[in-house]
Amino acid sequence: MTDTDTFPHPVYKDTVLAPLFEGVKTHYAGHMMAINRAHLVMLREEDILTASDAVKIASTLTQIEAETDPDALTYTGEHEDYFFFVEAELKHHLGDLGGALHTARSRNDMDHTLFKLALQSRTETLIAQLHALGAAMLDKAQAEKSTLITAWTHGQPAQPTTFGHYLAAALEVLLRDITRLEAAAGGLDHCPMGAAAITTSGFPINRARxxxxxxxxxPLLNSYGCIASVDxxxxxxxAIKLTFLHLGRLIQDMQFWSAFEVGQLHVPGALVQISSIMPQKRNPVPIEHMRHLASMTCGRAEAVxxxxxxxxxxxMxxxxxxxxxxxxxxxxxxxRCAALxxxxxxxxxINEDRVxxxxxxxxxxxxxxxxxxxxxxxxxFREAHEVAATVAKEVIAMGQGLEAGYHAFTDAFRTQTGRKTALDQQAFLEAVSPEGFIARRDRPGGPALPALEAAFAIYARDQADLRLKQDARLTRRASAAEALKSVFNSLKEA
Known part of the structure; x- marks a missing residue:
């Protein structure tokens, strides 16, 4: 018979504590080591611990770290979690002094600090990958700045533009998404340590240190917020959900464009799988993988x-x-989605003939x-719209392009206005050519080359600014890690 008064209950151990212990081993053991070291340094610098006690704890921490392989640990229930395992090891070596490291802190402020440290590294890696994607988008947009594509609205062909113009639009969204992730990274950059359980401590701790x-x-200022605010x-x-929701729309366009009936986008053989039975099939299935990876990312982020x-x-x-x-x-x-x-x-x-x-x-x-x-x-414009609509209807009925529509145009113009048009055939052809259409649209944000080149310069500047922000964070954190290592080693040698 199981003693249900003895903690932990076997089912609680197996369903909650053991999985959490495995998670800490995998994701947080190194970060916990950094917190232990930093907290010990701060306690000594503020004279909360004596020099001799700090030396003993520092040396023992180093010994425990050297002797412990977190991956080899199996949860037994002897200690509630990994934190208590480390503390038990300290007490095993130092007796009651082993508990002194926990002075002026709690698992509450430690946990949220651990979570932020774990999220920092993942967030920076994701932002770096999105910068790589943005750079690829900008390079491709510049290379395809004159490549014609059909822009679609409501599932129907709408107007001509260029592949470069389309990618520039997607890049603008990506840059805004990276900006949102940068703001979220700022939320990870405030330290909860020193909040202790909820109200800070009666000891003269140095939270800034x-x-x-x-x-x-x-530090994150309000101690209650350090353990309660999960923003x-x-x-x-x-921010992650929005980024991949937006990228998913781009991916869906690629699926549509690559369809046989549309044929606007050509996917090279390295990114095409063949059918196991149908010899003619070219299946651009990486698009489908990107789409479901983007959707899975949205769903996983939304679940949190x-x-x-x-x-x-x-x-909580x-x-x-x-x-x-x-x-x-x-x-x-x-x-995975961003890399692909x-x-x-x-x-x-772009298949220009099909376009x-x-x-x-x-x-x-x-x-x-x-x-x-x-x-x-x-x-x-309404009169002109009526003339143009009549021409389009007649040309489509004839199964011809607008290049063959000059006579339909002159007839429609006379019917609408009661006079002869001044546009000769050459002027008409210039008006209905895709190149002429695009060249006319030289307004800020338009597809004409001057407007697009000006936009490219803005995107390059914005990308550089965002990278500088990330570089500054990464440099600061790398310097802090070196400083902690140095001051902790000095503590052992005191």
Whole structure:
């Protein structure tokens, strides 16, 4: 018979404590070592611990770290979690002094510091991958700045633009998404250490020093908020969700464009799988993998955010342990999707023959004919629209492109206005050509080359600014890690 008064209950041990212990081993053991070292340094610098006690604890911590292989540990229930395992080892070597390291701290402030440290590295890796994707988008946009494509609205061919213009639009969204992730990274850069359980400590701790030693920009100010406010979680995963929701729309376009009936996008053989039975099939299945990876990322990120719904504003397991670890799967699928898309975009090409055929069949340049009639024939836009609509309807009925529509145009113009048009055939052809359509649209943000080149310069500047922010964080954290190592080693030698 099981003694149900003895902690932990076997089922609780197997369903909760053992999985959490495994998670700590995998994700947090190194970060816990850094917190232990930094906290010991701070306690000594503030004279909360004597020099001799600090030396003993420092030396013993080093010994425990050297002798312990977290991966080899199996949860037995002897210690509630990994934190208590380390403390038990300290006490085994030092007796009661082993418990002195926990002076002025709690598992509460330690946990959220551990979670932030674990999220920092993942977030920086994801941001770096998205920068690589942004660079690939910009390079491809510049290379394809004059490559015609058909832009679609409501599932129908709409107007001509360029592949470079399309990718520039996607890049703008990506840069805004990286900016949101940068803001979320800022939420990870404030240290909870020193909040202790919820109200700080009666000891003269130095919270700023703890933040500095662990590579944070500064402490998170309100101690209650250090353990209750989980906006660093919800903000981060919301930013991740939005990024891959937006990339998923781009990916879906690639699926549509590569369809046989559309044929606008050519996917090279290295990114195409063949059918096991149908010899003619070229299946660009990496697009489908990117789409489901983007969707999985959105779902995993949303699961973390939703778990915070209707939870109390205090310390709670809903924001800790398994929820944190569950969220890491979102980073995994996000990284895989972004890496694949970073390779995919430079590799694809536009099938210009199919693009022109689709443009001709759908009369996608007809808007410029209407605009030309407003400018050159002094028609109102509604009059010009009626003429252009009549021409498009007749040309499509004939199964021809607009190049063959001059006579249909002159007839429609006379019917609408009661006079002869001043546009000769050459002027008409210029008005309905895709190149002329695009060249006319030289407004900020338009597809004409001057406007697009100006936009490229802005994107390059914005990318550089965002990279500088990340570089500054990474440099600060690397310097902090070296400083902690040095001051901890000095402590052992005191």
């Amino acid at each position: 703890m933040a500095e030693l662990l590579g944070f920009s500064e 660093y979680v919800t903000g981060l995963y919301s 955010v939703t778990t915070m719904h209707n939870t109390p504003f205090t310390d 397991n809903d924001s800790e342990g398994e929820v944190q670890q569950g969220g890491y799967a979102a980073f995994d699928s996000a990284m 898309l970073t390779a995919f975009i430079p590799a694809v090409t 022109r055929a689709n443009m001709n069949a759908a009369c996608v340049t007809i808007t410029e004919l209407a605009d030309t009639l407003v400018r050159d024939e002094s028609l109102t």
